[in-house]
Amino acid sequence: MARIKSFSKAAKLLHLSQPAVSAQVATVERRFGVRLFDRYSHGVELTRAGHVVFDYAEKINDLVESMEREVGALEADSEIVIGASPTVGNYALPCTLWAFKQKYPACVLRLEIETTQAVQKKVLENVFDLGVIEGPAELAGLKAVPMQAEQLVAVCAPGAWPGRESVSPEELAERGLLTHERGSGLREAIEACLNHVGIGFDRLKVAAEMSTTDAIKSAVESGFGAAILPVLAVQREVRRGLLKALSIEGLDLTMDIHLVYREDKQHSRSAGQFMRFLTRSVYC
Amino acid sequence: MARIKSFSKAAKLLHLSQPAVSAQVATVERRFGVRLFDRYSHGVELTRAGHVVFDYAEKINDLVESMEREVGALEADSEIVIGASPTVGNYALPCTLWAFKQKYPACVLRLEIETTQAVQKKVLENVFDLGVIEGPAELAGLKAVPMQAEQLVAVCAPGAWPGRESVSPEELAERGLLTHERGSGLREAIEACLNHVGIGFDRLKVAAEMSTTDAIKSAVESGFGAAILPVLAVQREVRRGLLKALSIEGLDLTMDIHLVYREDKQHSRSAGQFMRFLTRSVYC
DNA sequence: ACCGGTTACGTATCCCGTAATCATT
């Protein structure tokens, strides 16, 4: 929200109404007795105090994340069985699953593709721990919460493409693309995802192939090219200002994806972590 | 609460009912999917996961505290005018004020002593920003919240008096007392406080006088003696296990002190900080 | 039987969404 410079856009990202966001901010401002945002007609901007609070909020967020990871690592993790509808499961989810696996290596994930209806039914029957489908749940007894929709972003060094918020595949090709090696699970997931929206991977000039995401991110930070990665894999660097995220023109995976689960069921620790991961706000 | 090893005692400290504490803990345990406390018939004990969460909670608390201080330091602070009833204002509050001033040096505090009724009236009339009195508020339009009651504790090195939770003034005298120099505001406040409950300062053998509290705390940590200080001045070291806090036999300042203020009024940033400081739970 | 934690339930408060309002371009 601080980065977005707009309460209304932040509200969309947070799946909240604009007044709700205003109220939250007002509450915190009253608590501190200071304005945290300057309101302009075109949006909002952090004040000095706002910057301080924002920086602390990031530190605290990091701590909470570490805490969850550390608690999660304490015991052997049981398998999480995820049901997903075909489009979601084939194109959107694989990147997300991969990003989660990076953070929680101990978790064992199993993904099964079924129709939207079948997914919901099997979630109700406890065959799946949770489901990920397009559109909200229709079956009674299921709770559906909207997920962060965007899945893939282009990243570049902060200096590249100043002022731009999106780039075309051709511009990415000009700059040169850093990707995983052919055959890597994520590479294939990304290729499938791009193909699905009509962007062939061959339109993108691959400048170098690397084996780890960290290597790609470092290379991009150093200005060696751009990359296409899941939002969830780069959110920290983007927040830190180490990388700049741009949307890719022509790439719109904005389906309103929903996480569905049995409200009454108590989930395993790993399932809970996965669900929080899926619904976590990426920017804020 | 983790240190107390008892939900019911923690509830008292937090001014909550026991079921409320149980419910809070249960909520967090459900969120993580792990037991954080082992329940025994004689009380509770942190599990492995509980220790992890507890350590992170402390770190986060520290961050929040720093954040408040940093935000508070951003602008020049206005004066806080505090009204207090005679007993509270003369014996209990001075140490607290001093501890607050240590943390928020930029704040200017003014303390005025009046009868309980007069304090409430002047808070209503906005003559005082807030009041501190014994017992709850009686005037309509005033909100009263209970304050942390205990004000002075003995501290010693963690190894001294193993297993003890309280010491007599004579035992303190044997070990030798480290205090501020005569004439220091806190020294006088403490003397007044002790005299009020019938403990003369002359019963305590002063081993050394030092000019700063940090010097006293360091000396006590190193085992050079004991000291009597406001709880609020040593809470961090006690939580960290660097110092051990013991109650002093015969010293019972447990009056149910209440902070009162106009609910409708919006307080200055510094007044808000002071109020949160007063009602903050010391152990938890 | 007592101490300590849990369960059950009624109430008060908080937080969100809808709708109306204000301000700026």
Place this chain on the structure above:
DNA sequence: AATGATTACGGGATACGTAACCGGT
């Protein structure tokens, strides 16, 4: 007009306290 934030108000969830309920010494 249109965008974007604030205010007003009704409904649902949350969190508390009281009281009744185990389970272990």
